[in-house]
Amino acid sequence: MQSLDDKINRLLAIPPYGQPPEGKQASLLELLKEEIERACQRHSGYENYVRGWPSDYHSADQVASLPYLPVSIFKANPPLSLVARNEITRTVNSSATTSQSPSRVALDLPTSRRMTKGIATIVRDFIGPARRPYLVVDVLGNTGAQSELGAREAAIRGLQPFASKVNYCLDLNDLDSLVLNQDKLRGFVREWQNTESLVYGFTYILWNHLVKPLLADGVCLNLPKVRILHSGGWKRLQEQSVEKTAFNKGVACVFGCSPDCVIDFYGMVESIGVIFPDCAEGNKHSPAFGEVIVRDILTLQPVRQGEHGVVQVCSVLPTSFPGHLLLTEDMARVIAYDGCPCGRRGISFRFAGRIPKAEIRGCGNLESKRSLTD
Numbered sequence: 051m052q053s054l055d056d057k058i059n060r061l062l063a064i065p066p067y068g069q070p071p072e073g074k075q076a077s078l079l080e081l082l083k084e085e086i087e088r089a090c091q092r093h094s095g096y097e098n099y100v101r102g103w104p105s106d107y108h109s110a111d112q113v114a115s116l117p118y119l120p121v122s123i124f125k126a127n128p129p130l131s132l133v134a135r136n137e138i139t140r141t142v143n144s145s146a147t148t149s150q151s152p153s154r155v156a157l158d159l160p161t162s163r164r165m166t167k168g169i170a171t172i173v174r175d176f177i178g179p180a181r182r183p184y185l186v187v188d189v190l191g192n193t194g195a196q197s198e199l200g201a202r203e204a205a206i207r208g209l210q211p212f213a214s215k216v217n218y219c220l221d222l223n224d225l226d227s228l229v230l231n232q233d234k235l236r237g238f239v240r241e242w243q244n245t246e247s248l249v250y251g252f253t254y255i256l257w258n259h260l261v262k263p264l265l266a267d268g269v270c271l272n273l274p275k276v277r278i279l280h281s282g283g284w285k286r287l288q289e290q291s292v293e294k295t296a297f298n299k300g301v302a303c304v305f306g307c308s309p310d311c312v313i314d315f316y317g318m319v320e321s322i323g324v325i326f327p328d329c330a331e332g333n334k335h336s337p338a339f340g341e342v343i344v345r346d347i348l349t350l351q352p353v354r355q356g357e358h359g360v361v362q363v364c365s366v367l368p369t370s371f372p373g374h375l376l377l378t379e380d381m382a383r384v385i386a387y388d389g390c391p392c393g394r395r396g397i398s399f400r401f402a403g404r405i406p407k408a409e410i411r412g413c414g415n416l417e418s419k420r421s422l423t424d
Contacts, residue, residue: 058366066337067394081366089372092132114343114352118375124320129154133370144201144319158370165323169208176327177277183242184213187251189220239271249278254286264304272306281315323367333385333398340365344384358383379405
């Protein structure tokens, strides 16, 4: 009989977007039930929560019927864990503003490895497997094996399996504000201008500290083979009236590439290991080892195609904390339940902001000097 770890690894090994919805539903349902059972055995509070669910998860015939937790549960300190304290190798913290409490998830070694592999599997499907020079639009932080890791640093590290060399192009000035280091940026461009390269930056930082000033100066870096990934921070840009189409065009203009090479991805600490990049059609997709359910904000029933609702994320990757079924505070619209023109199977959707009056996440957009728990 296969172990739980073997079953999870089997899903990590198959093409991430090739399963028809029916087959994916069946494999996820079986595995998620097993993970719920395991979590109940390891945490009495979680067991009580599941027992109080309106229906018995054992008889559920679809993932949408399984008991889910509100994502805010992970604001607890110490973090909600399913393993002994000495098994926790790292705690990952979401970013938060001064008045907010960050979410915290506790990782053991098997969960950490799965989550690294999960991100790599997803990214590989979008940009290919090759290693390439990697430019980080951020400040060089502590890259050691510290036990506390912040959201921005986690995103930066998640792309390092695709890096042949890592470069940072922002510094902190005397006021502890982020500034573009033109020498580092132009050094990267000179060395790798005719090479496939990778750039990552937090959305707000990438725009305000690199793209916006270079656009104003009429600069084009002429990196036609670059792939630019970015995540988080859209609220700050919307306040500046910068929408996604304008953002992609501006980034492409500065880097000298096609707007198709600019890829926005959504991820959250509480479901670390599963990210949602935009496909060529501008839609997001869930991988073989995860699922997305969009629920009506009033009834919490799954919505129909074309409708908006609150996002539930599902993942089989975490076993050190109960993050396999989480109701978020984000809204999305279901584009289709299968048949995206990009060829990826299963649900396609687009995020549509936060639930009204939901707590605003920090998303790592702190511009002052940061620790790795920012």
